[in-house]
Amino acid sequence: MPAPSSPSPLRARARLLSRLPSRPGFYFFLTGLLMVLGFVLAHRLSERSGREQLSALSTERLELYASNLAAELGRHASLPSLLAIDPTLQALMLAPDSAERRHAASQMLARVNVRAGTNQIFVADGQGQVLSASETLTPPARLAEALVQDRRHFFAADPNTGSTDFYLLHPLRQGGRTAGVIVVRFNLAPLEATWIDLGLRSQGERILVADDQDVVIMSSVQAWKYAVLDHADPSRRKALQASARYPQSIGPDLELPASLEVHQGQQVQLPLPGARPMLAQQRQIVPLGLRLVALSDLTEVKQRAQIAAWGGAAFGASVGLAALYLASRRRALRQLTKAQTELQQAHGQLEQLVDSRTAELRQTNDALKSQIAQRLQTEGELLQASKLAVLGQMSAGLSHEVNQPLTALRALARNSIRLLESGRNDAVAANLQIMDDMVERMSQITRQLKNFARKADEQAVGSTALLDCVRNALLLLEHRSRTLNLQTEVDVPAGLRVRAEANRLEQVLVNLFGNAIDAMQRESERRLRVQVVAEDAGRRALVRVQDSGAGLSEADLQRLFEPFFTTKPAGEGLGLGLVISAKIVHEFGGRLRAERLEQGMSFEFDLAVETWAATPESEDV
Incomplete structure (x- = not known):
């Protein structure tokens, strides 16, 4: 006798699946445990990956913004030194009190200002008094401070518009001493407007530029301009306001850390209404004494982490429910077959109902067309009947209107016969003209009646x-x-x-x-x-x-x-x-x-x- 064969894997799986419906409590517990583990693990991994990607992207954008700012500020860097060797300005520094040389220098500076696309160019003496300028102006308050500190550039706010201006300085020396300075001013509002437009398009990123006092002088968010990056007490705010660097009151405290990581970034929460958690990174622009700060919204990262967490929970749940699903699959297939049979029967009944309703709609449509044709015919008959009714109302008066000319014609005809017999041809001609007028009038009336009674063509x-x-x-x-x-x-x-x-x-x-x-x-x-x-x-x-x-x-x-x-x-x-x-x-x-x-x-x-x-x-x- 042959030895009994060992149970095949398919049979073992079938026996295992046959026992699944009898133990649903265990699988529900397993499903819940896998959901919790999948939720926590997926959330952490997704949030870490999202922050790393956001940090790398923000770092690239910081470099791009920094290069853009440096290029904008360096676009006119060589202009003051080129103006310093101009013979007109050298002649002005030899005789700064000469009105003629000041006028010539102003004309030259105006031409250069237009061609270079700057806002203002002027020449001042060692004390900051304007000698010649491309246009009438008042020197900025920080000019005297810059001359004392021998600076080559500085930022200042436009008191009229509130936008940020950048000033380039080049000293004019005579005999080893500084006799004056060439100042070129151009406005950073176009660049800032570009940042604001990018900020409106991309709500997830904010760009700030702070000066050496940690005050925001450029921002993609207009409301944050002239805000303090860290925290400013009342005495510091008073000192900042008195420095004449900023045209308006100092804005709110953003309370950002003094040092921020460049690559990894740091999560911060701005003390502003409706503020969201953000990833803060900065880049130092040492030659200009500026801090370029990028704030990236972490909301999308957290939302993706939440989605990934729920996805992990769903994956855990799917693993836990897979066994229960496989066990119940056969019963579901039987129910599906039964439902398909019932659906086919319902589909056949629906087709019969649609055919019946279609036939009824066709009959109704034919009846409606017939009613419309009858209505149009009735309207035409009513129109003609109305015209005939009007003709009937006018018949009595028109008969009287026609009878009078007929009587007059008969009288005139008899009178004409007598006139002919007596040889009065002129009188006969007059009678004939009167008779012709009466006949024409009667013909006009009858012709109009015939036209009026005629059935009109509606088209x-x-x-x-x-x-x-x-x-x-x-x-x-x-x-x-x-x-x-x-x-x-x-x-x-x-x-x-x-x-x-x-x-x-x-x-x-x-x-x-x-x-x-x-x-x-x-x-x-x-x-x-x-x-x-x-x-x-x-x-x-x-x-x-x-x-x-x-x-x-x-x-x-x-x-x-x-x-x-x-x-x-x-x-x-x-x-x-x-x-x-x-x-x-x-x-x-x-x-x-x-x-x-x-x-x-x-x-x-x-x-x-x-x-x-x-x-x-x-x-x-």
Whole structure:
């Protein structure tokens, strides 16, 4: 018989995994322990690495800022010595009281100042009194001190702007003694502005430049300028203020250590509101007696350490939970398969529901299109019905208007026959001319009626003469206006052409004129005014139709443009005239409005202008 085979590693692992769900408490304890260890270890390693990287980066930037500052200060270092050998200045030192030599030296210094790009250049005597300068100036307070100490440069603050100035000095000697000094001043505000801009872009780093008194004379943070690096008691502050080096009161104490490590840096906490922990490093600029301090924000380092710590904790937790996960994987797979089956069933049901809803939306869309087509057809029929209703209201007056010329024509014809028999040809010619005028008037009325009754093309919107439309509308209502002795005033430019369709625009005007005539029937004074006002720099024309009727109440004015609302007696109006007119004006790109006047009403609408006449044409009827 063969010997029993030893259990394979896979079987042993399977047996181990089968026991995992029965001991969850042990693995939860192990997971917690690994989380704590991973958190502490990852936090320390990440913070140490972050500080080292930040320190190395800050050291490189310190060197860059120091080189930049030294280059800026040394850019004009040779200028005073070159000026010292100039014949003009040598002649000035031989006769410093000569006004002519001072003037010549000032002109020369002004030219050099402009070409060199400095702020000021001047020559002073041994006591610090200005002999000649590129411009009128007051010597700095520190000049006398620098002459006594035989300095070649010094810093001083501009009392007007508060910015830092750098002064270069070169002595002028005669006979082994110092007879004067050449002083070149240039401002460090552009360099400081560059630092401030970099500080705004990079909120994590601050640059400070302190003088030999540990007072900040340049800073990427404007609020820290003239602050004290360490701590200054009241007596020291008083002495610093009296030194005339600084134009304003000394700023707050930053309480930085007197010596800072260059490479590793030192963590500091500034005593300022909202200050964060920072890594401080410095670089000494010995020839200038300056300290260049870089403050790097440690917030990002600490945040990264926190993230790394939580990552370490997560790693520890993942190791502790890995065994428990492997044991529960089979059950999770079974649940996943079941969930996928249910998801597929839900997906199929959702597809069926979407198809059903899509079919319903298509039916609804088709029904909506049909309703829109019916509405457009109804609106067109209502528009034509409104025109026919207006024609019906005018039919009685127009029949009377046509009947009178017919009667006169018959009388004139009979009279002409008798005149012919008697040989009075001149009288016959006069009668024929009168008959021709009457026929032309009747033809004009019937032609306008035919055009008005014609169904308009809503798509044909072109250039239309507004005055012709007004006259045609008044012609259709002439029988009513003559009966009421209506005074009509038309103030419309003769050459004004608007963007509209003439037939529909005449319908709007007939509706407005007809409503105005109806409103003035019982008034003693009947006055109709048609006026055009330019709007939008002449690109639009505002048409106003005003009457002297009784007007409307506030309640009726609110419902004026509602369909089938009318203030006329029953049988005299459908209440659609203003609604259709407002729709027509809207299609022309305007809006019909109504306004109450002291006497009567005013209806106005605006139209786009195609051509505007040079002068308006006014006429009274």
